[in-house]
Amino acid sequence: MFYSPVITNAAEAVKNEKLHLFRFVEDSEQVKIGTYEAHGGYQAWKKALTSMQPAQIVEEVKKSGLRGRGGAGFPTGMKWSFIPKDSPKPRYLICNADESEPGTCKDRVLMERDPHAVIEGMAIAAYAIGCHRMFIYIRGEFNHSIIRLETAVKEAYAHKHLGKNIYGTGYDLDMVVHSGGGAYICGEETALLNSLEGERGMSRIRPPFPAIEGLYACPTIVNNVETLASVPHIINRGADWYRTLGTEKSSGTKIFSLSGHVKRPGNYEVELGFNLKKLIYDPAYGGGILGDKKIKGVIPGGSSTPFLKADMLDVNLDYESLAQAGSMLGSGAVIVFHEDTCIVWVILKLIHFYRHESCGKCTPCREGTGWLEQIIGRIEAGGGKPGDIELIEDVCGNILGRTICPLGDAAVMPIQSAIKHWRDEWQFHIDNKKCMVKTNFEFR
Amino acid sequence: MILNDEAIAKIKERVGLYPQSKSAILPALTIAYHQVGYLNDKVYKDIADIIKVPCVEIAEAATFYTMFPKEPVGKYLIQVCHNISCALLGADSLISYLEQKLEIKKGETTRDNLFTLVTVECLGSCATAPMMQINQDYYENLTREKVDKIIEELRAKA
Numbered sequence: 001m002f003y004s005p006v007i008t009n010a011a012e013a014v015k016n017e018k019l020h021l022f023r024f025v026e027d028s029e030q031v032k033i034g035t036y037e038a039h040g041g042y043q044a045w046k047k048a049l050t051s052m053q054p055a056q057i058v059e060e061v062k063k064s065g066l067r068g069r070g071g072a073g074f075p076t077g078m079k080w081s082f083i084p085k086d087s088p089k090p091r092y093l094i095c096n097a098d099e100s101e102p103g104t105c106k107d108r109v110l111m112e113r114d115p116h117a118v119i120e121g122m123a124i125a126a127y128a129i130g131c132h133r134m135f136i137y138i139r140g141e142f143n144h145s146i147i148r149l150e151t152a153v154k155e156a157y158a159h160k161h162l163g164k165n166i167y168g169t170g171y172d173l174d175m176v177v178h179s180g181g182g183a184y185i186c187g188e189e190t191a192l193l194n195s196l197e198g199e200r201g202m203s204r205i206r207p208p209f210p211a212i213e214g215l216y217a218c219p220t221i222v223n224n225v226e227t228l229a230s231v232p233h234i235i236n237r238g239a240d241w242y243r244t245l246g247t248e249k250s251s252g253t254k255i256f257s258l259s260g261h262v263k264r265p266g267n268y269e270v271e272l273g274f275n276l277k278k279l280i281y282d283p284a285y286g287g288g289i290l291g292d293k294k295i296k297g298v299i300p301g302g303s304s305t306p307f308l309k310a311d312m313l314d315v316n317l318d319y320e321s322l323a324q325a326g327s328m329l330g331s332g333a334v335i336v337f338h339e340d341t342c343i344v345w346v347i348l349k350l351i352h353f354y355r356h357e358s359c360g361k362c363t364p365c366r367e368g369t370g371w372l373e374q375i376i377g378r379i380e381a382g383g384g385k386p387g388d389i390e391l392i393e394d395v396c397g398n399i400l401g402r403t404i405c406p407l408g409d410a411a412v413m414p415i416q417s418a419i420k421h422w423r424d425e426w427q428f429h430i431d432n433k434k435c436m437v438k439t440n441f442e443f444r
Numbered sequence: 445m446i447l448n449d450e451a452i453a454k455i456k457e458r459v460g461l462y463p464q465s466k467s468a469i470l471p472a473l474t475i476a477y478h479q480v481g482y483l484n485d486k487v488y489k490d491i492a493d494i495i496k497v498p499c500v501e502i503a504e505a506a507t508f509y510t511m512f513p514k515e516p517v518g519k520y521l522i523q524v525c526h527n528i529s530c531a532l533l534g535a536d537s538l539i540s541y542l543e544q545k546l547e548i549k550k551g552e553t554t555r556d557n558l559f560t561l562v563t564v565e566c567l568g569s570c571a572t573a574p575m576m577q578i579n580q581d582y583y584e585n586l587t588r589e590k591v592d593k594i595i596e597e598l599r600a601k602a
């Protein structure tokens with residue numbers, strides 16, 4: 001029935017009206033515009049365009065406390081307010097659907113199963129910043145998402161939610177579905193801008209920030225799919241309602257992509273502040289660890305966020321609590337691994353990825369990720385030498401904070417935390433030339 | 445021209461959507477890749493002629509993206525994710541299984557030119573791991589049984 005068989009908690013969202021993003025994602029008709037409209041779709045866009053000023057929308061989103069769901073968690077309304085009021089240049093809105101942070105598979109569900117929600121959120125954001133041509137940059141491998149969005153955009157034009165003189169207001173808005181190159185770095189917003197301009201997807205030095213000089217050197221806002229899909233609900237029900245969801249400081253709901261050694265991997269929409277242990281063990285969500293083994297650790301917010309050890313899991317999933325625990329909410333990708341997992345093996349997978357995805361623009365990241373992969377690969381293969389841990393720490397220290405874009409930090413932070421939490425295991429690997437625990441995962 | 449009329453028409457249509465035609469490069473490469481199966485200088489030249497951008501700029505962009513194969517691949521390009529979420533659920537053993545089944549090593553193409561097997565980074569299918577992409581389609585929650593069936597069906601279709 002659905003292209004992706006991924007598990008969601010839509011059944012819960014149907015009963016719990018706080019969970020607005022996933023309410024209709026198990027309804028196979030939701031992709032059709034008629035069904036979307038019957039479910040109240042495009043009401044928020046109509047309300048925004050016909051009865052609100054752009055500045056009012058920005059204020060409302062600011063007041064809602066919505067923060068970016070793409071990884072950095074920047075306050076959305078505040079970002080929109082950085083668009084210069086007096087610039088004569090066109091403004092652009094870009095929806096970031098590059099989704100390539102390992103562990104993250106949430107935007108895909110929204111695009112595949114509720115594409116109009118993404119379009120509606122984008123339209124409202126576009127109007128709020130005075131944009132008349134908006135883009136969604138979808139990673140090229142998401143062929144199905146691209147087709148879904150293209151179909152939905154056609155429908156939205158046919159139903160006059162996009163195009164010229166929308167709802168008789170004189171406002172024109174066009175939308176372009178752009179297929180990207182499938183590179184992780186193109187999810188970084190300035191690399192995305194280069195990629196969308198037809199250049200190699202390399203990051204830009206900031207300032208200027210995209211809000212001042214972004215796409216084609218014009219004021220540009222880049223927002224994540226989930227961030228934008230949250231916007232219609234804020235417009236429909238108001239910032240005050242949105243603030244009742246989640247915690248005082250982290251308002252709203254968030255989709256967590258739960259993967260790895262859990263019984264029920266899936267995408268789960270929960271209020272921010274949800275307990276991580278509950279997400280992993282509750283039968284309604286992760287259902288516990290495969291084979292009822294002992295949990296060893298968790299990456300809570302996508303592969304770029306520091307690890308949490310087994311004794312750190314009684315933590316709430318919100319921006320502040322995770323920061324306090326020494327990690328980050330990131331993109332909300334919770335990757336779980338159990339006691340039979342060698343930490344050096346995990347890190348080798350990750351550093352291989354960052355080395356492959358480094359755009360190569362700055363030396364610490366380009367060279368450093370390569371060195372790290374070599375050293376860690378050597379340890380994993382049984383060729384570890386005394387001093388290797390210190391060497392890794394030294395290389396990490398020379399990357400952290402010294403790069404053009406956050407990819408360098410993203411590569412380093414998980415490694416540093418893995419050494420901090422499991423130093424004895426790294427030492428064992430070096431001394432004994434083998435894993436402390438057997439890592440040999442067979443697919444079924 | 446290597447590109448067929450359909451691909452050319454699609455690319456021309458894209459150019460009109462952007463304030464600057466260079467923006468059509470990546471979608472054009474994707475359209476060309478879907479038709480030809482890989483990219484090379486001849487394809488870049490075709491695209492350059494259609495969107496009127498110097499050929500070197502097309503090549504410059506194309507070579508950045510590992511998503512596009514730059515030399516011929518088998519009829520079915522099998523891309524297995526070997527990143528962390530898939531690896532935790534046995535992606536390495538899935539790769540070995542495919543190597544045995546197809547009697548090739550990763551990076552190689554079967555002698556009948558039907559299958560090319562490669563590994564790739566995370567494809568955003570982490571909660572339905574392990575997974576592979578074959579041409580434009582995703583195959584998720586893979587088991588031995590499923591893999592057998594998929595390969596059998598593709599062989600029968602070819």
Ligand SMILES: Cc1cc2nc3c(=O)[nH]c(=O)nc-3n(C[C@H](O)[C@H](O)[C@H](O)COP(=O)(O)O)c2cc1C
Pocket residue numbers: 067068069070071072073074076096097098099100101184185186187188189190222223224225227228405406407410
């Ligand atoms: C290496 C790297 C990869 C990123 N990948 C993505 C991505 O795939 N999707 C995304 O929305 N944001 C990604 N981001 C974050 C974006 O740069 C940007 O902060 C985000 O799209 C802004 O949207 P938001 O404020 O709605 O979260 C990435 C950042 C970095 C440094």
Ligand code: SF4
Pocket residue numbers: 185202203357358359360361362363365366403404405406407408409
């Ligand atoms: S940190 Fe890495 S990915 Fe970012 S600009 Fe530098 S080389 Fe490129």
